[in-house]
Amino acid sequence: MRLEEAIRSNNFSDERHRATVNLVYSAYWMKDILSSALKEYGLTMEQHNVLRILKGSHPKDLCVKDIASRIVEKSSNVPRIIDRLVAKKLVRRYQSKEDKRETLVGLTEKGIETIQLARKVVDEVTHRTVNLNEKEAATLNALLEKMREGADDAGK
Amino acid sequence: MRLEEAIRSNNFSDERHRATVNLVYSAYWMKDILSSALKEYGLTMEQHNVLRILKGSHPKDLCVKDIASRIVEKSSNVPRIIDRLVAKKLVRRYQSKEDKRETLVGLTEKGIETIQLARKVVDEVTHRTVNLNEKEAATLNALLEKMREGADDAGK
DNA sequence: CAAAAATACATGTACATACATACATTTGCA
DNA sequence: TGCAAATGTATGTATGTACATGTATTTTTG
Numbered sequence: 449m450r451l452e453e454a455i456r457s458n459n460f461s462d463e464r465h466r467a468t469v470n471l472v473y474s475a476y477w478m479k480d481i482l483s484s485a486l487k488e489y490g491l492t493m494e495q496h497n498v499l500r501i502l503k504g505s506h507p508k509d510l511c512v513k514d515i516a517s518r519i520v521e522k523s524s525n526v527p528r529i530i531d532r533l534v535a536k537k538l539v540r541r542y543q544s545k546e547d548k549r550e551t552l553v554g555l556t557e558k559g560i561e562t563i564q565l566a567r568k569v570v571d572e573v574t575h576r577t578v579n580l581n582e583k584e585a586a587t588l589n590a591l592l593e594k595m596r597e598g599a600d601d602a603g604k
Numbered sequence: 605m606r607l608e609e610a611i612r613s614n615n616f617s618d619e620r621h622r623a624t625v626n627l628v629y630s631a632y633w634m635k636d637i638l639s640s641a642l643k644e645y646g647l648t649m650e651q652h653n654v655l656r657i658l659k660g661s662h663p664k665d666l667c668v669k670d671i672a673s674r675i676v677e678k679s680s681n682v683p684r685i686i687d688r689l690v691a692k693k694l695v696r697r698y699q700s701k702e703d704k705r706e707t708l709v710g711l712t713e714k715g716i717e718t719i720q721l722a723r724k725v726v727d728e729v730t731h732r733t734v735n736l737n738e739k740e741a742a743t744l745n746a747l748l749e750k751m752r753e754g755a756d757d758a759g760k
Numbered sequence: 761c762a763a764a765a766a767t768a769c770a771t772g773t774a775c776a777t778a779c780a781t782a783c784a785t786t787t788g789c790a
Numbered sequence: 791t792g793c794a795a796a797t798g799t800a801t802g803t804a805t806g807t808a809c810a811t812g813t814a815t816t817t818t819t820g
Contacts, residue, residue: 450749456674459660461727463741464734467748468634473676474748475631478624480679494776504615512799518612520629522636523778527800549785549798571617578620579753585619588747592623592630593606595744597735650806668769679808683770705768705815
């Protein structure tokens, strides 16, 4: 569906303005698809993201700030996402001995199994729904990165 | 910053997989910039979005479902966003006479002034931070729309 | 025309986001 | 060494997201 139909508006000043709205809309579209796929494993996207990060460093455990630095949603409240993963027994949490301020987090066996299964489903759903070939996806990646270049972060 | 540096990961299966993460990351980047700009008016992006929609139809008031159909974040809980706009006296809310199930919402004078000011700031920030020319932005728009094409919505 | 179905909205809960603040620990420096 | 600053994490509050359920009103239909 074109953006204008989706949000019933065509009141954009130019292509750049349209791109900002299109970008946010497309991200919601994507999150919606992935969230639905993850639901069968009882995971939210954010919980999945943390499990994926821990899988990447396994068997080395990570402290909270390392997880936070690798997460896509930079301002997520990582301790509370971990709370929920601990409650589901997907991760283990303990105080670091080297630096007692740090809380280390590592996958449990159940966590490893869950992230492996979830990864498959996410890959499958991604390929089924993203209607781009590799070349187009590469162009999209390049444009997104150019877009973010040289941002002066003013207004922050 | 390239995606890999931003999230300290380069564990992508292909360009399409990378594009899905890049998309979500870029949308957070964009929301972050716009949210900061809107903060000086005490508005969140969602509240701004609703005001913008009401401005588009002004002086005709809209009912809640019409606002919901035009909003970018499709699953937002529109009645509660309206609650907060009413509390700030930016909109007025009243029962429709034609259909008593409907709640009509319209901008107050203060709401009109606020959305006009906010619109200027959003435009200015968008042009300052989005590092694409019109041609590139048009390509980005086309790719985003192709990406969403033919989605079978499976898994929903 | 009365009952059932559909519609429009409000509200409740769990989770996430954004930001401020609090607390413990470690580091740096006078 | 001792103390201030920095660091790492937890927690509190307001807002938003996702979804289920409740209530009033309108529409459909037998």
